[in-house]
Amino acid sequence: MALKHLLGLASVALTAKAQSSSTAAACPSSIAPAHGSPSVAPGFRVQVVANNLREPRSIQFDSAGGLLVVEQGHGISRLQLSGDGACVRQSGTTQVVVGNDDLNHGLALSQDGRTLYASSAGNVYSWPYNAQEGRVTGDSTDLIEDMGEDEGHTTRTLLMSAKVPGLLLVSRGSVGNLDLQTLNVNTGVSTIKAFNVSNVTSEAYSHPSHGLLLGWGLRNSVGVAEDPVSGAIYSVENSVDNIQRSGQTIKENNPGEELNFHGYLNGTASEVTGQNFGYPICFAAWNVSEIPDNNGLQTRSNFAIGTQNATVNDTSCRENHIAPRITFDSHMAPLDIKFNTNGTAAWVSMHGSWNREDPIGYKLSFVEFDGNGSPRAAVNSTTAAVDVVSNADLSQCPRNCFRPVGLAWDTQGRLFMSSDSTGEIYMITKTDGSGVNDVRQVANGGSGGGSGTGTGSAPVPTESTGGAWKMMKGRYWAAVAAMAGGILPLV
Template identity: 65%
Template sequence: MALKHLIAVVGLSGCSGVLTAKAQSTSTGAACASPIAPQNGAPSVAPGFRVEVVANGLRDPRGIIFDREGGLLVVEQEHGVSRLSMTGNGRCRDVQMVVEDDSLNHGIAFSQDGNTLYASSHSNVYAWDYDASEGKTTSEPRDVVEGMGDDEGHTTRTLLMSQKVPDMLLVSRGSVGNIDLQTLDVTTGVSTIKAFNVGNMTGSAYDHASSGLLLGWGLRNSVGVAEEPISGGIYSVENSVDNIERSGETINQNNPGEELNFHGYLNGTGSDVQGGNYGYPSCFTAWNRSEIPDFGGMTGEAFAIGDQNATVNDTFCVEDRIAPRITFDAHMAPLDIKFNPDGTAAWVTMHGSWNREEPIGYKLSLVQFDGKGSPVELANSTTAATDIVSNPDLSACPDSCFRPVGLAWDSEGRLYMSSDSTGEIFVVTREDGSGIADVSEAADAGENESPTPSGTGGVSTPTETSGAALNLGVASGSYLAAGVAVVGALL
């Protein structure tokens, strides 16, 4: 399919209201409304934190990232990439179009020097020269990675540029269907996370299936990918299967669990799990173990799909496939993960369920890490994730809820979050508006605050918070091995 790459910067109407093109204008100069009331009322917020809407009217915003001049670039799915210029206090000032291309749908990254912008469609990763001082691209697009399939199934291709190893661009590609049997063959490149050296290109694009460093396969749809800042370990959050059956019973309400997976390192540090198989489409992870027929394992342990047989069974799944480091509740749909700078917390967006009888997810959660590269909680924990921002009435979801997608830190330690369902950008801070990169102070503040009235975007008390209470002073914890080495042949 021919791609439309219109590189001219086109100004938009501002950060509040419907975005409309104004040809050849770098900025309209219009200020965003301040404050902006959340579309569906004030979110519930954990004590010590504050959340505000800084932009709305965006078109299906997905991946977000800051450029080196403090502009927030947003992938507007099936539209292109826009840039929000920000004021000193972290609010949106105006919006301009950077790349207009209706094939772009989620992934976005910068080179380490900030001079190259990367974005992805279902089939390709593209690169542009980028001028942050002007907030615009200065070249035609270049193909970097190609051959990632047709526009069907899980079509997002998450991008992450390593900050530990220069020029290594990670690309996550999900499955085509709910149960995709072509993922049994690693050479297809489907359901993988790979890394490509974009500083070592000879002029032609990498073929995705046959090129790149394999970090993991058997990953149904690992939309969120992050590099732990201390050790350089690569983690992802995976969306697991829907409508799963086991021993003739449908067990889809509370199983299988969503996953936080560890994939080794790009810096040469050895790891038994790197490049291994994480189970899909044969093996999954227990969340509510009591609802799984003929299962004797714990939460966080693997079980086989369908009827166990001599080839695919629970023993095979435990011994020959890699277990998640942490398991989340089924159908949460985690879409992004970002670490704070000292590696003591990972923030995860939970996009929310689409076919569960009672909706679940629709929130921003926090997972404690030990500052050395590992989660604090054991792999069988059911309380590893603490809710920070959530929808107060899940019965209204998905139609009348924000749905978190992308995360990005600004230079002041404020955490920004996109919501594709409402076209909003939120910012999460301490109560005084300062950054939360040092989460231990923010967690201790304002424990007894009263809820803020609906619509102001300020601090309110959560109506339902799952997971362990925040204990962000913990610096270390037990580490349960992420899994065992993969052995044996493909099924």
């Protein structure tokens, strides 16, 4: 594609960005975003559908169409949404499903929708659940225990496998920034495990000693997803803060956040399943030029923390630890990942930085997949994440910004996103209010951008456009959305 044409696309994107800042006239009862309209990529539309929630984290629709929400430190609530297309909002009052101030993030439903799962820092619980009535119908059962208390990274992300019913995945992060106990896999810290909850006995599983190990050496993999086509398991990891290398602090642009592949649950063999991903010794490079003694490193390469020696060195990191499949910019703080139904994209919520001079993140992006379990981008790509929704002015973050956390699909292919900092639920659709399950179709065939009412289309550049793509992508998306990324200390 000619450079002149790409420059034209950037011009269209600038127009689309201006349109995205206006309020959608088609939805007279719409809820105004707490901090103004976000920047939105062409072809997409964003609408606030609920607000006044208390630190909403993980979200999931039940079989009756109710939206379950973990309100961190309060319990699980349920929202009813009404309306069509892009004009959707909460109807009625927020219903309390489980009142438990120990619940902080994890949420899942059984395949038949009749069992509800949630987590605290130390335990995973289940309840019998009636979706038609939107309530639990019995007492909680303690399924998994011995995961520590309220210290360090306390979220315990839950994912119920669709490929192997009854297998519940649990992601447990580290205790602190650099946690040396994670060098011992038997602690269960900084791991992703799968537990068979279909045949639970009277005794709960002990997390450190039970379960199928999918990966360890994972600092804080808050987002976990299963590719709906291949069954591949992926996670997104929040990497270390204040990293030092050869006596220098290189925290601003290193290490990168990670998209990691963990194999399969359906019996398909994979050499990465159960392997070590490097933490707390080895990390993924993002900006190689800022890493001292960087000979042989490239983006995504595992490199050693501190000063290299005979046992802790870059060679050992590359040979003995699994590198990420894709690396994101440092401090993005990815907190959730959800595949679309045909496995052609994985959406990732970037919560945003806390430990970076210039804020980064605070956005929703997607990574294009090939429909058979693998990202399309090269392993050392720096452009794999395509930004769709972002805060318009990152200089106002985190105080005056939305901060994406949980993601959920409804039956119409519309994507929903929670923001814990603002107590809001956002809905992402095409500009006409239809679903965004096929991101290529949206980006190339959508009209206009964001929540505005203007028209016009701009095809999204792809890496197939070669050198012009590499030069133009930054300009193109910068014209559409504020580029950013980040990480909370304890997400």
